[in-house]
Amino acid sequence: MRHIISILLENEPGALSRVVGLFAQRGYNIETLTVAPTEDNTLSRLTMTTNGDDRKIEQITKQLNKLIEVVKLVDLSEGAHIERELMLIKVKAVGAQRAEIKRTADIFRGQVVDVSPSVYTIQLTGTTDKLEAFIEAIGPGCVLETVRSGVSGISRGEKILSL
């Protein structure tokens, strides 16, 4: 099962390499990884998605918690949460296709952020599933390039991840 693990990490050199190294060293899989500073500049927020059965995920969270720089950790998939991923996608857009792609982007609430005579660059936000559905809808054949941010996530409601 897919899990979204969110971490408050000391904003120090080498901290990220310990997290990434742990996954490599213990044979865990990272599907997506995003990391950026938070409002507290001593902390980074790291979100990763990974796969595994309950035992594996338990080991992953325990091993991550052992890292000295991991200040707090939550498995967002255990509760109600919001997840978002940003995708910038360049698609071939010529002739009749141009209008069709624009319509599809509208349906997915995407925005065309750059235009050339034969190419649209579209910005789309949503869950991983939604981004994949969009690619499916416009037809993978006309995709020229994609770049995705990886998943960011946050708990719903009152629950917060802080010190």
Place this chain on the structure above:
Amino acid sequence: MELLSGGEMLVRALHEAGVEYIYGYPGGSLLHVYDALYRQSAVKHVLVRHEQAAAHMADGYARATGKPGVVMVTSGPGATNTITGIATAFTDSVPMVVISGQVMSFLVGDDAFQETDMLGVSRPIVKHSFAVTRPEDIPELVAKAFHIASTGRPGPVVIDIPKDMTMPNERYEYAYPKKVKLRSYTPPQRGHSGQIKKAVDLLLKAKRPVIYSGGGVILDGSSDKLRQLVDRLNAPCTNTLMGLGAYPGTGERFVGMLGMHGSYEANMTMHHADVILAIGARFDDRVTNATDKFCPDAKIIHIDIDPSSISKTIIADVPIVGPVGNVLDEMTALLDESDETPDSEALDAWWKQINEWRQRHGMRYEKNDNGLMKPQEVIESLWQATRGDAYITSDVGQHQMFAAQYYKFDKPNRWINSGGLGTMGFGFPAAMGVKMNFPDEMVVCVTGEGSIQMNIQELSTCLQYGIPVKILCLNNGSLGMVRQWQDMNYEGRHSSSYMESLPDFVKLVESYGHVGIRVTERSQLPQAMEDTFGKYNNRLVFLDVTVDEHEHVYPMQVPTGSMRDMWLSKTERT
């Protein structure tokens, strides 16, 4: 406030952290630090002959004393040479602080002379590591390193110091922190009371309990508490390779070491138990054999300070995260309060069964008639000569298993071996680290002619510092454990397991100014032992004992089997 250079601050901080000995080797990036060391006398430096040995010496010191061992090495090859030693300490949870020099900070990343990314290279095998980026941070980083290394589940910590952090002419205010606080590091102080209660209830109802204790009990200094609990529950106790000595080897309730080369009765007791109390042990693959066949009837209680050790390979029914000693205290208190007592009728039947297993096998081997000794009898002879009271270090292989099986450790911290990583070359320097700190104790490295050659250069260090350890080399002229597996699984094809062109060890140690004694048959051994611990008590003695090369270590678990599936001899299987 006092103004000190970075190098002086480092040495002062080490002193304040309680360091007496540093094991190390100087080099370019550390020259300022070595100069600071020279100008004081509180912290002593021991110059090794290879940096790997420095790490093992610090490790031996740490395992015998419970205090962090300290290593100091220069950048590049100095640092990388310690890697095996750091990994050895990491796998066995040994507190250690490694100071590695680094090239000038402005050269880092330029592939400078003797530059290695030590933090990167060591990352998977350290508990934590620090790079010094400002000289004034040195005292605080040293304090943090010692705190992290020695609390919770102990482990090695690396501090990487670029040369320009130690410049003699740049001085800073020195202050060693009184208290260390790390917001993201809070090792558990006590176990969960509800879980402990459950564990006690389970133990009181058990009909066939067993206590399986590991290195964690020794690391926490809780052997006495373990002994009390075992005796109180009247339960059999087995120790892991790392836990030998936590419960007395000659104790009545001790069933021996368990696992791959564990005793028949220990493995049978485990397999048939209905409740297993695992204390500071981690269900290593050398203990469990095939995990899907592991102890089918047992409810498992698992106490460990490291949550990631619990339910990693074997799922615990009652997990307890906490320091062993504290949890054992709480268990004892609950037993005091409880109206219930262990089920004596069931326990009598259980002990009857265990004693049958003991009689059926026990630890046994057959002696040769022709005077050529079996390795087991040499260990027994050592046990007698040292009255079972020596510090024994070992290398890795058959000799290690024979020592673990036949030297009955009655005290904790006396058996020092690389159990997790299995590092050949560990035993001799580890023995040196022990002896320097316990000069009046007998310290013996049990080794083989293969392992000893992996760090034999330290004979020179022993001469320089006068470290009279004893080396007992069980010389079978081959890499015994490799050979055993080749005999058992590769139809006796001894691929690269034969040690051709062995040196004359007696002459070799004599050239270093030590004493060498060769023993080739049984009749010579008593005198050799007597001389080793008698007239040569103050000398390093290398006992080169020829043993039967055909001997195998038994019992040996059958791969992919359960705990009770064992070879008991070359021809006999359970």
